[in-house]
Amino acid sequence: MNAPISIEMVMLLAGILFILGIAGVIIRKNIIFMLLSVEIMLNAAGLAFVAAGSRWAQPDGQVMFIFILTMAAAEVSVGLALILRIYHQHKSLDIDKLKEMKG
């Protein structure tokens, strides 16, 4: 019953998750959702690392995943703080309205 899942399948899943993430970042208007999408992308990458680590029986994959996890936590805290400031200043989280830094 515990037939091993082939690496290709996991990689495919990671790829789909990553593309979903990118699509989310590009399509979403709300910054919070964009941040969520970035998290999905990060986890997709983490999944790929873990799968690869298991495939070659190396601990590196899991080390990298813990690293990504830590980084994601830091990133989210900074990102949320920024989002709070943006909302405070502009009363909006619509990315299409936040276009001041141009040309």
Added chain:
Amino acid sequence: MDYLLWLIPAFPLVGFIVLALLGKHLSRFWIAIIGAGSVSLSAILTFVIGFSFLSSTPTGGHYSQTLWTWLEVAAFNPKITLYLDALSLVFVFVITFIGALIHIYSVAFMAADKDYARFFACMNLFVFSMLLLVLADNLLLLYLGWEGVGLCSYLLIGFWYENPTNGYAARKAFIITRLGDTAMAIGLFVIFYQFGTLVIPDILALAPSTWHEGATIATVAALLLLAGGIGKSAQLPLQTWLPDAMAGPSPVSALIHAATMVTAGVYLIARMHVIFQLSPIVQMIVAGIGAATLLIAGFSALTQYDIKRVLAYSTISQIGYMFLALGLGAWTAAIFHFMIHAFFKALLFLAAGAVIEALNHEHNMFKMGGLKNKLPVIFWTFLIGSASLAALPIISAGFYSKDQILWYAWASEHGSPILWLIALLGAFITAAYTTRMMVLTFWGDAKTSVGHYPGKLMTIPLIVLAFFSLFAGFIELPHNFGQFTLFSNLLHQVLPETVLKAGIHGELLFQLLALLVTFGGIYLAYIFWYKQPQRIEKLKRSAPLMSLYRFWFSGWGFDQVYQVLFVKPIVFIANINKNDVVDKLYQGITTATVHLYRLLSFTQSGSLRWYIIGLVIGAILILSIQLML
């Protein structure tokens, strides 16, 4: 005494540094003390050193002091070495002594000027450079002093820079002398290439054994040095800057443009006399230039109305006499005339400055007149200076120096009747324009009232200079007046004796002729400008005479010719290249960058979405390129 030598130029240098750095914070009193005091200290030190030099001639006939090595490149290692022999002693004496008197005079003359400190700083720097020029033992150090005096001349001609014409005169002087200086620099290269050294005594010792008489290379070297001398000494054809240089204050004209700097050319030729002796052609050219210049400048002086321009042309003319003497091989006569000329011309300039100031800056002689009784001290000292300039026989120093040159023009082995006749005609004109200047300024009716009277600080230097203009001639008497030749005995340590033609007699006859000519000139001017001025009015009605007058007045049209030949073409070319053709390339690079940046700045839309799309596309591109390769 060797070890004290460095102090002579050091005093004015310290004066310059102090005045240049602290001049704004010092009171006028201290500026005057430092400015005039530094040069006076140099003068006193020169007396001490000169006395010790004369009382016991040092071994080798010179003091020298090496301070440090300037730079060292393989065999080229010029040193900062001061070298004082009989020739430099005469020059150092004139520079410091007359310089000190002029500085003292300036204390009063410039008293009302707002740039008091700048004036004395420049004057001190000038004295320092000039001392470096005459004390240098190698040509490179001499050249440093040579450029230094040129710079100070520029700074002081344009001293009153608020008037643009003064700035123009300063630039003119600087650029024209630069022509000569460039030629001289090339001359230094030639000499270094030939001898491998620039040390003057070494060159003078090596030259006769390396070059034979009349060698082309000797002629080239002598010509290049001569060009430098011509530029500095305002001789034909580079003389046009000196009359305009009168834009500077009168003490500047006295110190730089009469007594010292303009005679640097005479010094250079006398110093390098061995090279000139090796090239008889160049010696002839020197004599020719001197003769032509003294005539041309003399005629111009006869027509000027600005008192300082008369003196300027007369300076050119008198330096022409010195060049004539140098060309004739009458080395000591040239240096003697230099010294006497420094005395009386400095006196004349200072006295003219006093007159101009007394008449509220009136330069026009035709608006002066009648000052004989109003400014007695100025009158008497000016009279003595004029007597010396006109070479009034027996009583004036100018007679003794000029008579020598006249005599050598006939009797020297390079002399000829033509040169003698020109020199004699020059003496006639000199007497005429001097008398004209005297008569117009001091006799006749007063046309301008005297604004204020010169003080003691101004009159005392005049009296001292007048004393020397009268009596300095007695240290060198003509041969037939008894064999009293103190001056040439001293100089013959350095300069060779004049070679006379065989079997020439009758020096007395020539002296009588010179005397007659001098009195003739005085009488002529007396008739025309004092006794019967209606005669000059009659002459003015003649058209050819008037155009001749205008021709002489403009300095024989040299300025106009140079304007057409050099100034206009250069201005034309400069106008074409106004926008700097070469610069276009670099401007093009800048414009392209600016445009590219404008283009790229559109991509910075501020929309985060686009940035992400850009990132993704970039990543895909890089990945697919990697996959394909």
